[in-house]
Amino acid sequence: MRGTPTSGSATVAPPVAPASLESALAHLLQIGTYVSIGLILVGSILLIAGGTSPLAGAPALSLQQLPADVLAARPAGFLWLGILGVLVTPALRVLRALVGFWRRGEPRMAGIALAVLVLIVAGVIVGVMAG
Amino acid sequence: MLVGGVAAGLFGSLLGLGGGLLIVPLLTLGFGLPLREAVGVSLVCVIVTSSASASVYLQRRQANLRLGMVLELFTGFGALLGGAIAFLVDERLLAGLFAALLVYVAATMVRGARRSGAALVPDEASPALDDALSLESAAGDEGPESIEVDPDRVGLGISPDGARRMPLALVGSVGAGVASALLGIGGGLVKVPVMHLGLGVPLRIATATSNLMVGITASTSAIVYLLRGGIDAYATGPTAVGVFVGASLGSRLGHRVDLRILRVLFVAVLLYTALQMARRATGL
Numbered sequence: 040m041r042g043t044p045t046s047g048s049a050t051v052a053p054p055v056a057p058a059s060l061e062s063a064l065a066h067l068l069q070i071g072t073y074v075s076i077g078l079i080l081v082g083s084i085l086l087i088a089g090g091t092s093p094l095a096g097a098p099a100l101s102l103q104q105l106p107a108d109v110l111a112a113r114p115a116g117f118l119w120l121g122i123l124g125v126l127v128t129p130a131l132r133v134l135r136a137l138v139g140f141w142r143r144g145e146p147r148m149a150g151i152a153l154a155v156l157v158l159i160v161a162g163v164i165v166g167v168m169a170g
Numbered sequence: 171m172l173v174g175g176v177a178a179g180l181f182g183s184l185l186g187l188g189g190g191l192l193i194v195p196l197l198t199l200g201f202g203l204p205l206r207e208a209v210g211v212s213l214v215c216v217i218v219t220s221s222a223s224a225s226v227y228l229q230r231r232q233a234n235l236r237l238g239m240v241l242e243l244f245t246g247f248g249a250l251l252g253g254a255i256a257f258l259v260d261e262r263l264l265a266g267l268f269a270a271l272l273v274y275v276a277a278t279m280v281r282g283a284r285r286s287g288a289a290l291v292p293d294e295a296s297p298a299l300d301d302a303l304s305l306e307s308a309a310g311d312e313g314p315e316s317i318e319v320d321p322d323r324v325g326l327g328i329s330p331d332g333a334r335r336m337p338l339a340l341v342g343s344v345g346a347g348v349a350s351a352l353l354g355i356g357g358g359l360v361k362v363p364v365m366h367l368g369l370g371v372p373l374r375i376a377t378a379t380s381n382l383m384v385g386i387t388a389s390t391s392a393i394v395y396l397l398r399g400g401i402d403a404y405a406t407g408p409t410a411v412g413v414f415v416g417a418s419l420g421s422r423l424g425h426r427v428d429l430r431i432l433r434v435l436f437v438a439v440l441l442y443t444a445l446q447m448a449r450r451a452t453g454l
Contacts, residue, residue, distance in 0.1 A: 061228045061235060068225035068385075076218055076414050083172070083407035093171045094201060097403035100396065118403035125217050125410075126392055129385030136239065151239050155386060158246040162390045165254050166397025 060139035064132050071128030075121045082117030089114060130159050171405065174200060175412020179219070180420045181436060182413075184427055190216045190355035191275060193409060194268060195443045198450070203405060205261045205268075205450075210401035212354030213392040215413040220356060220384035222414070227378035234371065237326045238379045241343045241365070245357060245387040248347020253394030256352050266451035268353055272444035275359070276437045329370025339368045351391030356384040 086093065091114065098104075100119050108116025137152035178192035190212040197208035227233040256264075328336070346360035358380045365376035395401050 061231060061233075064235070065225040065228040068221045068228070072218060072221040072225070076411065079407050080411050082403070083411050086404060086407060087172075091404065093404045093408050094203070095404055097405070099399060100403070114407070115403055118407045121410075122214055122396070122401065122403060122406055125214055125221075126389045126396065128221050129217065129389045133239070133386065136235065148236055148239065151243060155239060155243050155246060158243065158250060159386070159390055159393065162246075162250050162253065162393040163397065165250060166394040169254065169257065169394070169398055 060136065060143065063139065064135055067135055068128060068132055071124060071131060075124030075128060078117050078121030078124060080121075082114045082119075082121060085112060085117060086114035130156065133159075171197075171201060172408040172412040175215070175409040176416035176419070177412075178409075179215075179413035179416025179418075180423075181432075182417065182420065184420045184423065184432060190350075190353070191272070193413065194354050195272075195447065197405065197409070198265075199443065199446050201405075203402075205264050206256065206395075206400055207402055207405065209256070209264075209352070209354035210392065210395040211406045211409055213350075213388045213395060214401065214406050215410045216354070216356045217385055217388045217392065218410050218414055219417045220381050220388070224378075224382040224385060227381055230378075232375055232378035233382040234327045234375055234379045235382070237328065237365070237369075237371065238382045240326060241339070241361070241379075242383040242386040244340045244343035245347035245350070245361065245383055246390045248344035248349075249351045249387045249391040250347070250394070251344070252348040252351025253391035256391070256395070257398055257400070259352065262451045262453065264352060265447045269444045269447035269451060271349075271353060271355070271359075272440045272447065276440040276444070278359075279433055279437050279440070326369075327371060327375070332369035332371070335368050339364045342368065347387050347390070350384075350387050351394075356380075357387055358384065 097118065098115050100123075105116055105119060109120060110116075133152050133155045137149050137156065140146075140148040140152060174196045175193070178196055182192055193212040193215055194205070194208045197203040197211060198205050203211070224233060228235065332339075342360055342364040346357035346364070349355065349360060350357035358377070361380040361383060362373070362376045365371040365379060366373050369376075371379070392401065
């Protein structure tokens with residue numbers, strides 16, 4: 040049920056305040072940025088502490104290897120995790136906006152948000168096909 | 171690299187420039203990274219700083235979420251195109267394009283300084299980064315110059331004339347996305363004029379909205395770079411941390427620094443960098 044205010048009905052979901060979506064998106068962006076930059080910072084400290092040059096050339100991203108790298112406190116694990124966080128944060132913002140617009144009763148804007156997400160998925164497909 | 175990132179973030183923030191304009195020359199000319207790899211690193215850095223700033227702009231309701239999402243559909247499409255062709259374009263051509271961009275920004279700085287003495291080009295990353303450190307206080311900070319997007323307004327917040335120019339703005343947005351993907355910049359140099367001059371959006375809102383859009387624009391192409399092996403995690407780490415710290419410092423120090431001297435110095439740096447990039451492009 041959408042959160043459009045309807046007077047006289049005790050069963051209607053509480054209305055979504057017009058500004059709450061922007062606040063929710065702001066918090067999501069902030070959390071995503073700080074978590075990501077925190078991971079990148081840890082990875083950079085491990086890299087420098089280990090005496091590896093940033094120009095040495097990092098191992099390629101491997102999603103299978105990522106958990107093991109993080110658990111073993113290898114710099115590449117934290118760096119790749121942080122970079123993935125950076126790249127995913129804007130997409131999460133769009134996903135949250137999609138939900139917010141839908142709940143506000145704005146299907147057109149929800150559709151635009153969905154189209155943006157499709158575009159990001161297309162980026163993944165182009166990258167995989169060309170890579 | 172960390173220090174270079176701090177310097178790029180600091181100067182970019184003080185002068186109202188996105189970090190990408192400085193990171194790419196720093197990594198290519200300063201550290202010998204291939205241009206395409208430097209663009210990949212720059213895209214990640216640009217997303218970090220813009221996401222942090224965009225959170226504040228959204229909280230302050232200065233970013234027009236609806237307009238931003240409509241336009242980022244087109245900047246994202248441009249970024250996808252740019253990401254797809256970036257690996258087909260000769261690096262010398264990219265270096266030439268970057269040199270032209272640097273000269274354009276230097277000229278814009280000089281023109282802006284003559285006209286108003288104020289900030290030179292629309293910022294795409296950093297003015298609100300400082301506030302991102304304390305979002306709660308930023309939410310309540312509504313100074314005399316604060317302009318809010320009306321949250322109850324369902325429309326896109328553009329003028330009637332602007333609505334007629336929307337098709338042109340959409341084409342411009344695609345162009346901004348292509349430029350972002352090829353050169354590792356946020357694309358605010360195109361997006362802000364498109365919104366402000368083309369669609370009649372107030373400059374402050376156009377700047378904030380452009381900042382919001384940078385995340386999707388840059389991440390769409392950065393994903394392509396990542397999957398094609400165009401992002402090096404080791405080079406990205408210290409640079410991204412440095413740029414983030416530098417941009418935070420810059421937004422704190424901005425009002426204490428005499429920007430006139432800094433601007434003159436920076437124009438010289440831009441022109442010198444443009445020359446080096448041009449030499450790289452021509453092989454001279």
